[in-house]
Amino acid sequence: MTQRDTARFGNSDEETLRYLLSLKIILAADGLHPLEEHALSRGMTLMGVPDEIREAVQRFEVGGVQLEDYLPRTATRGRARLLVYDAVRLASADGLYADAEREAVARAALALGVDTFAVRALEGLVQMERVVEQLRRGLLQAD
Numbered sequence: 688m689t690q691r692d693t694a695r696f697g698n699s700d701e702e703t704l705r706y707l708l709s710l711k712i713i714l715a716a717d718g719l720h721p722l723e724e725h726a727l728s729r730g731m732t733l734m735g736v737p738d739e740i741r742e743a744v745q746r747f748e749v750g751g752v753q754l755e756d757y758l759p760r761t762a763t764r765g766r767a768r769l770l771v772y773d774a775v776r777l778a779s780a781d782g783l784y785a786d787a788e789r790e791a792v793a794r795a796a797l798a799l800g801v802d803t804f805a806v807r808a809l810e811g812l813v814q815m816e817r818v819v820e821q822l823r824r825g826l827l828q829a830d
Contacts, residue, residue, distance in 0.1 A: 692734050695769050697761055700740060706770060707731065707744045708757045713774045713792055715749040717785035726780035730773070754791060755798050767799035771806055775813045784810070 696703035707727070714723045731741045759766065771792060778788040789810075796806045 692736075695734070695766065695773075696736075697759055697766065700737070702759050702761060703736065704740050704743060705757055705759045706766075707736070707740065708747055709754060709759065709770060709795060710774055710777060711744060711747060712749050712752060712754045712757060713788060713795060714778055716778075716787035716791040717783075719749070720781035722781040723777055726777050730777070754794055758795060758798055762799050764800070767796070767801050768805060768809065770799065771796050771801050772809045772813065775810050776816075779813060779817065784813075 696706050710727060711719070714720075714727065728741070728745065731744065736744075759770065762770065774788075774792050774795065775784065778784050778792070792810075793803075793806060795801075796803075
């Protein structure tokens with residue numbers, strides 16, 4: 688993985704796995720939608736996550752697990768905020784950021800020390816990015 692990816696996931700395969708499993712658990716809060724699962728899988732590929740970790744995430748069954756048991760153990764302030772951002776962005780991949788997903792994000796943020804203001808700002812950032820992407824498509828898409 689690149690230096691940027693290490694900044695996101697941490698310095699070990701275990702921390703990378705915990706980060707990604709946390710995301711999957713948050714996404715499954717309202718039922719894991721195929722678009723969310725695809726976005727997670729594509730993101731792992733784009734970030735250069737090793738095959739064995741990607742496969743472990745894909746095989747992981749989220750039923751009955753506690754999010755707090757899977758959160759990264761060594762999350763810095765930046766890494767914690769990246770996890771919240773990634774969770775919001777991926778949870779919105781199906782076009783709906785459901786209340787159950789929002790609550791799971793809030794629980795993760797609380798456990799990782801991300802304050803409510805930062806969570807709301809990150810949620811707003813994701814929403815603005817989606818609006819900009821829709822505007823770009825509308826303006827530049829070929830007829």
